[in-house]
Amino acid sequence: MNEVESLLNSTDSTFLAVALGTYNDQKEVTVLEKWLYYQDKNEMPFEYLLKLNTYIPSSEKDMRLKNILFRHVDSHQLNLGSFASIYQITNDDVKRNYCVAIIYNLKKIDMSFEQEQQIKYFLKQITHSTRSALKFQQPLQISTPLISRALEYLNRFTNAHIYKMPDFPSLPADLMFHMIALTSHFETQMSTIIESNDYNQAKAMAQFLANFMFPYQLYHSSFEHLRRPISGLYLQIIQCQAQSPEDILLTFSFPCTWIRLSDKTVWQTPTMDEQISVSGDYNSLVNLNTEDPERERLIQVIKKKYKLTQKTSPCPWVVSSVILVSQAEERIRQRMCALRLESLMNIARSAIDITNNWIGESSFILFEKVRELWEILGLTGKDDMYMIAAVGQILDSTIQGKLFTNRRVVLMQISSV
Incomplete structure (x- = not known):
């Protein structure tokens, strides 16, 4: 068993380290700093992992943002993965290439969209922090608190799962x-x-x-x-x-x-x-x-x-739903919650379909149309409609703007002219 396998088997952590290195045109990497989350005598091949991110040709998944290239490269041979950023800094008229990578255990992660977004979020923060330290010739340890927090958050996020719907609790007095x-x-x-x-x-x-x-x-x-x-x-x-x-x-x-x-x-x-x-x-x-x-x-x-x-008052749809659930037998309350949630999403789908049919090339619909919409959907008023639009963001990220936000922005622009 090699040292990497020994390390992966000896730690429960998914996210293991952050490494920062510099490299030349021949892709020769020098590790400048490494921040470890695990406690183990075995060392990871940081140079190899950083080199993978600098050597492999760019892919369609790469993202460039303000002269920073973000990469995602996995080494299935080592069971290690990495999200990395590549950037260049000029000091004293000398250009140097840098790569910083978040390294994780491929065996212990089922990469989801939410997980990937969290990694990218922290990678951007770490990138800006290390890049700023290098650019202004500050000690790299200035990034240590941020990186420690990022590794802790990512490990907790990866392990935070509720696999089974909990039983419906006893109805509260309040x-x-x-x-x-x-x-x-x-x-x-x-x-x-x-x-x-x-x-x-x-x-x-x-x-x-x-x-x-x-x-x-x-x-x-x-x-x-x-x-x-x-x-x-x-x-x-x-x-x-x-x-x-x-x-x-x-x-x-x-x-x-x-x-x-x-x-x-x-x-x-x-x-x-x-x-x-x-x-x-x-x-x-x-x-x-x-x-x-x-x-x-x-x-x-x-x-x-x-x-x-x-928030000081509930919307009428929620009031009727909670009363309906509270009046149901205890053994079917959980099922009633699921049915109400399904009903909520069906209303949101209908709201999206009708709005998109009405809106044409405009960015919003008039409030009179919003009123007509909640009457068609069988809602009691603006509070219900606002909640439906907010939930509808799960299905269509533009629906809240079309029904509420965009109209307010346009009217403010008109009034300022």
């Missing part, structure tokens, strides 16, 4: 609060954080919400009591945080609900398009290791403008 939480849960495409130091109370809420989720979402969820949130999980339970929800969710590249059980409040991020835009700008600025005052000013501007919305 049913209205659960209805509000479920409304926001749907409006953020079932991405929800439950914050509490009382694990049993938090798990009961998580089990309630989990019954209104799809299997692929549960697969990327966790009932573990986490010390801090993990970006990319759909449903998670966390201990009480010192940071505010705004400071944490500003880094998330997708909508999310934050349920704080201590004061029974439910907070919600902006819409998907807004969240992606704001978090992208914020993360890009934060990952630049410079002392530029303009950078600090822009970060503070974004933080000041970024606001969560407190």
Whole structure:
């Protein structure tokens, strides 16, 4: 058994290390720094893995972003995979090529779209951090906290699975609060954080919400009591945080609900398009290791403008659904949840089809048409329609804009002329 096989068999970790190297035109690699997640005397072939990313011709899957080439190369011979970035830096009129790679165990990962997105997210952060350190001749150890956090997050994300739908919990006394939480849960495409130091109370809420989720979402969820949130999980339970929800969710590249059980409040991020835009700008600025005052000013501007919305009332569709489930016999409540979720998605599909049929070449439909749409769908009003549009983002990422966001943006542009 070679050293790599011995290493892979001796650790439970999926994501093993991050390596940074430089290479010349002959693809000769020199490792500059390595950050290890595992504790083992056996050494990985870092030079070989970095060389694979620099030597293999570009593929259609490669992505170039601002003079940085992102690669994904697996070595099935070694059972090791890597996501890497390649970039060039000029210092003192000398150009040098660099490669930084996140290395993982191929045996222990079933690469999904969500998993790949998480790896790419952290790789971009690590790339900007190491590139900035090299460019401004700072010590590479400045990237250590970020890389340690990235490897921990990726390992936890990979192992965070709920394989089986949990039993429907006993009906809570505060049913209205659960209805509000479920409304926001749907409006953020079932991405929800439950914050509490009382694990049993938090798990009961998580089990309630989990019954209104799809299997692929549960697969990327966790009932573990986490010390801090993990970006990319759909449903998670966390201990009480010192940071505010705004400071944490500003880094998330997708909508999310934050349920704080201590004061029974439910907070919600902006819409998907807004969240992606704001978090992208914020993360890009934060990952630049410079002392530029303009950078600090822009970060503070974004933080000041970024606001969560407190959800204080449930939408009528959720109220009727929860009442229907609560009145059902205990043995069929889980099945009733599945039927209501299926009904919700069918309504969303109909909303998408009708909207796309009406919209033509425009980017939105008039509010009178939105009113007509919710009447056709048998909904009770704007709150229901907004939730349906938000859930519909799972099927069509443009539907929320067509029904709500785009019209508001266009009207603001017209009024400013």
